[in-house]
Amino acid sequence: MIATAVIYSVSNIINAGVPFLMLPIMTRLLGPADYGVVAMFSSTVTILGAFIGLNIHGAIGIRYFQQDDYHLPSYIKSAFLLLFFSLAVVIAVLWAGASVFVSLTKLPLLWLLYAAIASCGQFLVLVLLVMFQMEGKPVQYGAFRIGQSLLDVGLSLLFVAALGGLWQGRAGGQALAVCIFGLLSLLLLYRQQWIAGTVRFKYIKNLLHFGVPLIPHTIGGLLIALFDRYIVSNILGAASAGIYMVGLQLAMALALISDAFAKAFGPWLNVQLKTNDEASRLRVVGAIYLSIIGFTALAVLAFLTLPAVFGLIFPGNYSGAKLILPYFIAGNAFMGMYYAVTNLIFFSAETYRISKITILVGVLSVCSTYFLVLNYGMEGAGLSYAASQFLLFVLVWREGAKLYPLPWRHGAKAVRLVLSKGRLHE
Secondary structure, three states, rough: HHHHHHHHHHHOOOOOOHHHHHHHHHHHHOOOHHHHHHHHHHHHHHOOOOOOEEEEEEHOOOOOOOOOOHHHHHHHHHHHHHHHHHHHHHHHHHHHHHHHHHHHOOOOOHHHHHHHHHHHHHHHHHHHHHHHHHHHOHHHHHHHHHHHHHHHHHHHHHHHHHHOOOOOHHHHHHHHHHHHHHHHHHHHHHHHOOOOOOOOOOHHHHHHHHHOOOOHHHHHHHHOOOOHHHHHHHHHHHHHHOOOOOHHHOOOHHHHHHHHHHHHHHHHHHHHHOOOOHHHHHHHHHHHHHHHHHHHHHHHHHHHHHHHHHHHHHHHHHOOOOHHHHHHHHHHHHHHHHHHHHHHOOOOOOOOHHHHHHHHHHHHHHHHHHHHHHHHHHHHHHHHOOOOOHHHHHHHHHHHHHHHOOOOHHHHHHHHHHHHOOOOOO
């Protein structure tokens, strides 16, 4: 697990490092207002992903371990049918409610439709990445992610320069890159015979049973992670949203480590939960405790280093982001801790449990963000972000502990077992 986690971490850091290294250039080519609109486009692509594909790429990862009961190529092809149907529904809704969505996002209708298509492309990419992950191919996984990132940055620089520093250049580069790699994902899945099956109604029903209960969970998560940008943009303006986004992106290094950890930890945790003997239960507890300690240490390191390098990366018109950086660091550390415990719920397939939690926290997050932004500006939004991530982590851990009774009181023994890599000794 450690070697795989290192490869995922390195690939994610490189993947993030390419656009991260471009931040000094992008923040000089794009003013805060244009950068704020770019943030709205990126957030909209992510939010539409809750409905386009219904997050059923997660089901494909689980069924990979259950191929005695499922014909995986048919399962994936059935998932793609749902993907394109959901894309058509989302486009119709955007078109019908154009005035509302344009007012909320500050994006023209045409760019809302581009966001929907980009979200579809990202789903195709995620399916291929899931297959790389399940087949134990972290190198291919990393190469594909880095390739997409490089194309994204290259096209964005070309388009921004061609359009004279307007937001459409950055958003267009992002959208085109994800669509190209979405088509490439489809081609690679076809060549590997992963969509060689036939669409089956029972698989569609199974996918809907997995994905539909996750919609509230996903919406809740997006309310926590993304809706603050819409609130900042609508109350404080696009320029403030751009400054807010820069602070978030600087703290993104910790979030990417969290994401890499989740991708390596999830399959390992599934194996331990399936084994379900005394040693495996202790390993799960030890790994979770070590994860919490690790993310705490990373947060402390980020607190000490990131503010110090801020002025070297960004021009003076983005200096306000430095004030909210600590909140993002704390929030992203809690996000990593959340990833350590969330699979306890996902493995049980009782996804409605996590949906209830994320909807609750999401609604509280929106309300607190709105109130705090009105009274404290961007710092209020950052405080709400950190508090929401902490609450989500605590509530999910509590619910997961109910589903899987584990020896939480034997933390020292569990940690020693994980660190020693040995067998359980009484």
